[in-house]
Amino acid sequence: MAAVISAAGLARTFQTKAGPVDAVRGVDLTVHEGEILGFLGPNGAGKTTTLRMLTTLLKPTGGTAAVAGHDLATDPAGVRRASGYVAQSGGADPGIGVREELVTQARFYRLSKADAVARAGELARELDLTDFLDRRTAALSGGQRRRLDIAMALTHRPKVLFLDEPTTGLDPGSRADLWDLVRRLRDEHGTTVFLTTHYLDEADALADRLVIVDGGTVAAEGTPGALKLRYGGSLDATLQDTFLAVTGRAPAPAGDAPVAV
């Protein structure tokens, strides 16, 4: 399978008043076309920072990476054309209507006015937002707002979709819907999905392959099954035990809430 994302030694150090912070220290990774990759790690592991570098929002302080054949450093415009991004906070303005947000985003991708309106309608149908087009985004539920964020990120039919903790804060029903949506995007459009999460059950259920990050570096990677076998001792091991073996730390205690790292 062809690599659609490849990174070598990707690093980012932030200069802060309290001194330099090495948020990401030399991440190597490869993501194959049409894969759902789970980027798993505890809070502060460097997931968001990695994503912001791969989407050209933040300049790496070390290493190189390419997305869909476009180099981050030399062809950021190519990277932007090939990728969609949904930040953990989302990206919709609460004071603006759903239709206006979708049309504006399409215009940012340089669609003509008529094409932008048509594309907004298409995206609304595909993501089940048609009934809310005339609502302000502040009046959407968490799950609906997430779908709007994803619709905006899919405007230009990107090859790669980056989702930063897409289900954090969603109720169980909306989480399940979102998992289905991610699978559908991959199955119907062949979209590669790179998603970060700190929920172990989400990583287990959704991702074809996992990259576990901790302290800004890749601690382990492989399919959920292979990781369980290698670190947890058997295929029946829980991902929680596996994670513990990889990072040397217990994930947060499990309740009936999703298991968070």
Added chain:
Amino acid sequence: MTPQEPTGMLLHDTALVYGRYLRQSLRSRFALLFGALTPLLYLLFFGPLLTGLPLGRAGSSWQILVPGLLLQLGLFGALFAGFTIIMESAQGVVERMRVTPVSRLALLLGRVLRDATVFVFQAVLLVLAAVAMGLRAPLAGILVGFGFVALLTISLASLSYAAGMKVRTPQEFGPLINAVSMPSMLLSGLMLPMSLAPAWLNVLSHFVPFRYLVDAMRDAYVGHYATAHMLYGVLVAVGFAMLAVTAGTRVFRTAGA
């Protein structure tokens, strides 16, 4: 943004961003009018105190006060523009725009042109109120004055957005803006002309760029257009705007640190 981005795309994107934020302003009519309240209060309750005083400049007290109030409006209003970008950053709106191919310069220009539109609109209201209070000034001079208000708001809003992208929390931003705005207002002679000041204060005020704008605007309000004040005022206003927009765009391009 590639450096050689076609101008057509820049115009397209700027119009898009401008339209988005102007519609936003029009949705909150109250805020649109409320911004003009402080200078209006000065006009109503401070202006009449000056009518009989010798102010050391040509023209009536209204021709001296109104240019200062218009610049005060732009100064305070535009300096606080960065608050909105702090909110938008927290909502993810800024990054959502920055992952698209949209021109970085347009992300800034669209916003500051909206601000200039809003403040010129408020300036028009203020001038109408001033005329009712007794201001008499040549129309050309008043129009030149609006040009200065527009340039000042473009400059200060650009810097304010840049600062808002850098500091990221309102708690840091507020004190920073207060530290800039009050001295700027007092040292540039917006309320009373610096011709009344002792020498040291007059000299000090020449280091504040707005001093040149208000002097030029006061000349315009008495119909004197070919003066040294006017030349310096135009040079400072245009130069400052170019510097500020360049600095602002740089931050929009590389933001995220």
